[in-house]
Amino acid sequence: MSDHSKFYIAGKWVDPEKAEQIEVINPATEEVCSRISAGSGNDVNRAVAAAKTAFATYSQTSRAERLDLLQCILAEYLKRFDDMAKAVTMEMGAPVSFARRAQVPSGTIHIKAGIETLKAFKFEEDRGSTRVAKEPIGVCGLITPWNWPICQIVLKVVPALASGCTMVLKPSEESPLSAYIWTEIMHTAGVPPGVFNMINGTGPVVGAAIASHPGIDMVSFTGSTRAGVEVARNAAATVKRVTQELGGKSPNIILEGADLESAVRAGVRSVMLNSGQSCDAPTRMLVPAKKIAEAIKIAKDAAEAIAVGDPNGNATIGPVVNKTQWERIQHLIATGIREGAALVTGGIGLPIGLTRGFYVKPTVFANVTNDMTIAREEVFGPVLSILSYENVEEAVEIANDTEYGLAACISGSDLHEIRTLAKKLRAGQISINGSGGDPFAPFGGYKLSGNGREVGDYGFHEYLETKTILGYTPEQVAR
The missing domain is CATH 3.40.309.10 (Aldehyde Dehydrogenase; Chain A, domain 2)
Incomplete structure (x- = not known):
């Protein structure tokens, strides 16, 4: 049985504030396959502080620097393909064939799509004498589900990185093993300390602390509609952006x-x-x-x-x-x-x-x-x-x-x-007529299925603020 008790904060594996642990159950055997730590509000505070410090520098990186970083992440992800597939099978019961054919390749697909989207994305445009700029929103809280564990992590982390944001990830306590491998990938790929932080724990404690934290500028949540409502409620007091991909009855x-x-x-x-x-x-x-x-x-x-x-x-x-x-x-x-x-x-x-x-x-x-x-x-x-x-x-x-x-x-x-x-x-x-997924097309729902969109350039926009600079090109005013 593996032990995954540490959190990843400011580029290091660190001990949690408390010793309380959560058992990870293999759903095929009903046996404990690992243990993770149950994070606290103070653990979230530490991670947010690291992300805020890192944002000052990382938000100013160039497109080329972010592309290089994403390419390194892709290379490391491919090296850990087999490890990731085994983890997904153990933590949420996906058949080995399906883990290797769909679950883990979905991560590869969306990393590559994020790279291609970043290459062409317009962060600035001029409208007459006005410059409209898209700038990173800040520190992002990412809360991911257990059903497509690594896919959902990639769908949030990659556009956040590409946009110049820093982040705190809370993966599902039901499927944390793939998140640990992803964190190792991020570390090996050279993600700067504090840009990516990972904390385990429950939704009512760690999820709520992330959603309500005044130092977090946006929350991206995927999960049930019931939990999504709680995230939005906890986030309301700080007027942060909340994007939600929730339930369906298609x-x-x-x-x-x-x-x-x-x-x-x-x-x-x-x-x-x-x-x-x-x-x-x-x-x-x-x-x-x-x-x-x-x-x-x-x-x-x-x-x-x-x-x-x-x-x-x-x-x-x-x-x-x-x-x-x-x-x-x-x-x-x-x-x-x-x-x-x-x-x-x-x-x-x-x-x-x-x-x-x-x-x-x-x-x-x-x-x-x-x-x-x-x-x-x-x-x-x-x-x-x-x-x-x-x-x-x-x-x-x-x-x-x-x-x-x-x-x-x-x-x-x-x-x-x-x-x-x-x-x-x-x-x-x-x-x-059975058309498959498109890694560049927006994905998200109407009504109680959520708000905001993931995937492609639509996904990037969720991690960006819009700034208008009037009189940016005064020579056009003269003409």
């Missing part, structure tokens, strides 16, 4: 002209991916009423083909992250049955053959109506709800009838129809 509209077999199978895979622990998972599948029986059969076959088991073996999906999450998913599945949804496959309890670990059966519900709990609450597990609609107008109404608005999917054959439909959906990202 619709997947399969149109009349779509290849039903392909669309349904792809939809099932998207929901089950990462054991259903993705905020943009298309968990509400909307199917034309006259095709519903066929869609249910396809979904059943697709879900039952998904192998659940040991993440170090050949499983397609592993466990969910912890016991609390497992119990919540079981409760929601039971609620779906009680409220009258038809259980197509899966259900409550552990999958056959598994006696320990937080594994969930790939579950499909049919005859779901949009007022049911499983259609309204984010399950965050491998659970799909299939709903029917009579016409496209009703599909739009159902899709938008949610407090969330992170993502949506549309499948069909008529591109004009799809594009028209996409304009009507209240969601931050629309995927057409």
Whole structure:
């Protein structure tokens, strides 16, 4: 069992103020795999002080200097690829194949995208005699989740570094091992002392201290909507910028002209991916009423083909992250049955053959109506709800009838129809016919799915202040 009790502050590994520790549980075995320290408000104070000191110098670095630093980070990240994959598998149960194919490569992709974005980013522009400048906002508090642990760290740290900011990172206490490797990467890559600081702890203590700290100028948070509300509430008194990427209950509209077999199978895979622990998972599948029986059969076959088991073996999906999450998913599945949804496959309890670990059966519900709990609450597990609609107008109404608005999917054959439909959906990202991610496109949500955007140049803007300098070019005034 490893020990990860130290914090990283001002370029050094340091002891926390208190000896209190948090056990890190391997969700596949239910055994303790490491221990981390539970940080305090004073630990946050130390990290913020280091970041503020470093900001005076780092904020004045050139584009070329920041590009060199990011290139060094990329090189070190690639060297630690295998270590990172093992850590992600151990801390949150991602199958080895998925950790190596998706979880860890997502970090590589976004580091590279950050480098390319920085090369072309306009920090200054002239409008007549006025200069508009984009300057680093200051010390940033970064609070990241456990479901895509290294991806979410990279999505915040890279634009902060590229923009000239310094930072304090609090990774999830459920998945801190990958954050330790990332911190070692930052140190080896030569990130100046105090520019990057890392503290572990709980949301109610360390997260709240970061959000409310007067020395922190902005907070970037990814996690549940409930926790995001608390971050915003704690940040309000200091009027700092808060960006939030929160929950989702994304619709997947399969149109009349779509290849039903392909669309349904792809939809099932998207929901089950990462054991259903993705905020943009298309968990509400909307199917034309006259095709519903066929869609249910396809979904059943697709879900039952998904192998659940040991993440170090050949499983397609592993466990969910912890016991609390497992119990919540079981409760929601039971609620779906009680409220009258038809259980197509899966259900409550552990999958056959598994006696320990937080594994969930790939579950499909049919005859779901949009007022049911499983259609309204984010399950965050491998659970799909299939709903029917009579016409496209009703599909739009159902899709938008949610407090969330992170993502949506549309499948069909008529591109004009799809594009028209996409304009009507209240969601931050629309995927057409299975289109994959774009590392330069903005990602974020409407409504209770958050505010602000990550990825590409839109992500950079969140870490920058806008300064207007009047009369910057007086010769234009004379002309």
